[in-house]
Amino acid sequence: MTAELVRGQNHPLPDTRLEIRVSAGHPVVAGATLGDEGGKVAGVEWIAHPGSPTLPGVEVSQQAAADHRLAVDLEAVPASVHRVSVLLALPVGVGGPSRFGALAAPFVAVTGLDGTEIASYTITGLDAESAVFALELYRRQGAWKVRAIGQGYEGGLAAMLADQGMPGSTELAGTILDAVARGLARSVSAPPPRVPDAERVRHSAPAAATDQTAAGLPTPPPATAPADPPGPGAGQGPAPAPSGPPPSGGPIDYSHPRRRAAAPEPQPAAPPQGPRAPVAGDASGWSMEERLYNQVWGMFEDLARTTAAYRSACDFAQSRMDQELDRVLSDPRSRIGGQGDAARAAARAKHDELTDRAREVLDRDLAQLAAESEVVEPALPAAFAGWDNPVWHAYRVPMEIPMALRLGDLHLPERTDLRIPMLVRLPLERGLWVDAGRGRSEAANLLDEAVLRRRALDTAVALAARLLAVYPAGEFTVHVIDAAGSGAAALAPLVETGVLAAPPAAGPAAVSALLAQLTERVDLLQMAVRAGAADALPPGLVPGEQLLIVHDFPHGFDDRAVTQLRYLADEGPSVGVHLMVVADRDDADGYGPLLDPMWRKLLRLSPVPDDHLADPWVGHAWTYEPPLVPEGSRILWQVLGQVAEARRAWGR
Structure with a gap:
């Protein structure tokens, strides 16, 4: 049963591996500090924030958002740590409210890894504060508890850090907010206001x-x-x-x-017409x-x-x-x-x-x-359209990168036939994980394991084809790791049309070589970006975005390959190297929590309808449906054929 806490109340924690979920209704910065018995933070190395999102046992988001998931493993925090404090702050210098009193009360929940809510806390009574010490997880007689705090600071993040004994709190707060500003510049921005329309239906509470x-x-x-x-x-x-x-x-x-709607200009009186046609x-x-x-x-x-x-x-x-x-x-x-x-x-x-x-x-x-x-x-347009849309039959390789890509459809149980395209901005800011496991999905549990795994790889191929199709010729390259060679049939559209950079890597040697190649690419691009010397890149470095599809992970991966894969998931997106893993997470249980950060870095997609995605406003469980090609259609082959021809012409 969930404990609904009030300020100052505590509650025991039944587990040490947890998620802390924050819902604020407006983008906020989430961070965490590790404190000793007195709550003092020893130094910057004990603070997790968007510029440095990972501490032993704690991981926070790398950007401001209206909803956050903080991952906590209390067994992994150092023995000297007795308190894990969760901090929230409003980003400054990017527009928007400057005080929590202008927003709905932030909501914080501590949950198990399966999503079961343990304790929740609605932070009420905030006014001019722009930063708040939300809650803390603390040791007591060998066990861990959660306490609701709700202490706000009008002085913002700097005042809050100073209160925890941090020297140089003003400079550190500036560093954190600078990292947030850079993250917001790269993130998917909310759509701008629509054209005012006083007659449009407004959806309000009944x-x-x-x-x-x-x-x-x-x-x-x-x-x-x-x-x-x-x-x-x-x-x-x-x-x-x-x-x-x-x-x-x-x-x-x-x-x-x-x-x-903005205030409409005066119009001649007319009888009501009802909502106009969309x-x-x-x-x-x-x-x-x-x-x-x-x-x-x-x-x-x-x-x-x-x-x-x-x-x-x-x-x-x-x-x-x-x-x-x-x-x-x-x-x-x-x-x-x-x-x-x-x-x-x-x-x-x-x-x-x-x-x-x-x-x-x-x-x-x-x-x-x-x-x-x-x-x-x-x-x-094609980038936003499903595979059954006639726009694909008039497809031509584009000259410019579109602003977004459709990754599937979303719907709610109140009306399952009303599908909303799931659009994500390009270039991708995080990798993708096509889940080949059953999980808690009813649709997945009805399928044979081999059929489910084949459908997962079909989904990955359809997604890769969409990415190839919406980029100009030569600006997007796809690599594949199929260590056991078990995905040959599903990978046929990519292999036989010639859109891959090379045949799928099979066997330990080929896997190691491809991972080393992409890891070196990330290293070189990061060094060039940090040094401001993009022109100094080696002449043989192929330009454009890169996508690595990993099938049947972790088959064929040793410890070094796993480390390289984690590195690509963490560092690759910032320099245009993206990861798509097709795997059942249970198959990688042997690595324990080592791979947990990688799974969290990837956006999980399912090869069958599954209600595992949440919207950023209310938190409904949305059923996701993958962008599979209609049965019997050859449209994917036709599109990839045009992409391959354009690549050959570009390379000449």
Whole structure:
């Protein structure tokens, strides 16, 4: 059972390997410090922050975000460490609110590795503070506990670090915030505001939630959510909200904050026309590609928030009915005659009325979004389109890199046929992990193991083909490791069309050579970037982005190869070397926690429908569906054939 903590309250921790999940509704910086028995931090080497995200037993995010997952292994922290403190701060110099009082109350939860929530804490009462000491994990008589702190600092990060005894706290705070600013410059930015449109449907909480006390957002990600969400956070702003008092202070806004209409210019009076027909590209942006990208993100957020409103209204209706039934059962007079039966029937009727009203609002909003999806989907460019979109039949190798790529589709159980494209910005900022294991997926458990592994590699090939197709000729190179040679059939489209840089590496020697080649590339590019001498790179270094597909990991990998793979996952994306691992995590259990940081670095995708992804606004569990080619279609072969021809022409 989850312990809901208040300031100063503690709770025992049943395990030492944990996640700390932060939901703030606006990008914040998350960090952690290691302290001695008195809480003093010995030096900068005991602080995990975006510029230095890893300490023994602790790993934090490398950039500001609305939702964070901090990984903690308390058995791995040094014996001299008695406190692990979690710190939150607002980034400065990048725009946005400068105090926590302008935001919804941050929510912090401590969970097990399986997502089971152990303790949670909503940090209320913040006003002018721009940094807050959220909670601490501490040793007590040989066991670990969590304590809710909630201590805010108007002086920001520097004041908070100084309070923990850090010398040079001002300089260190500046270093951390500089690292955050650089990370935000590379991260997926939230879509800019849409073109004002006063007639557009706004998704708000249903009327059923008027007395609601438990519908506040942001909420913690669900237990099925993975390490990271599939997109950026988005700020909140003032807008109409449910009239009930939220639990964390301040009104809760379920409307899309970036679809809010500006005050319309005076228009001649006219009879109401209802919501106008949706239009593809109905968003702000310099180009149609940017407008469609922003529109898709708007649909994604609208669906997340309107569903949150519906679920909160249903929870409120159920809670209200339970309370009324409890009152009936606690009154002895209601047990005689038909008075009790009438009261119970009235409570259930009120519950049904509230849920029906909530469903009407949800159905209205879902119908509007479905109509928008029917218009937007056919208008998407190839990089944003599914393999069944006719745009691929008119495919030509592009001259420029698009702003984003579709990695699959997302949907919620309230309407499974309403699919939102899962778009990620290019170039990729993290590697991909196509999970070939069963996990907790019902769809995966229905498949034979060999079929599931083949489908995982098919998904990886489809993703690699999309990446090759959206880059100009010669600007994206794919390498493959298939140590056992077991993926030959699935890899055939890449091998037979000639789009690979070389045949798949098979056997220990070939695996070692390819990993050494890519590791050396990362080293050279990093040295050139740090020295500001990009022109000094060796002439034989092939330009452009590189992707390494690793099939059937860890088969054929020794300890040195595993270390190189971790290095590529950590350092490769910053210099254009990307990793796609096709593996069942259970197969790598022999390495223990050594590989945990690598799995967390990679965005997990599933080869079958699985609800393992969370949105950055509300934390719903979204069902992900991979971008597989329709059965019997040859479109992937046709596209890769054009890519191969363009590469040959480019190389001549």
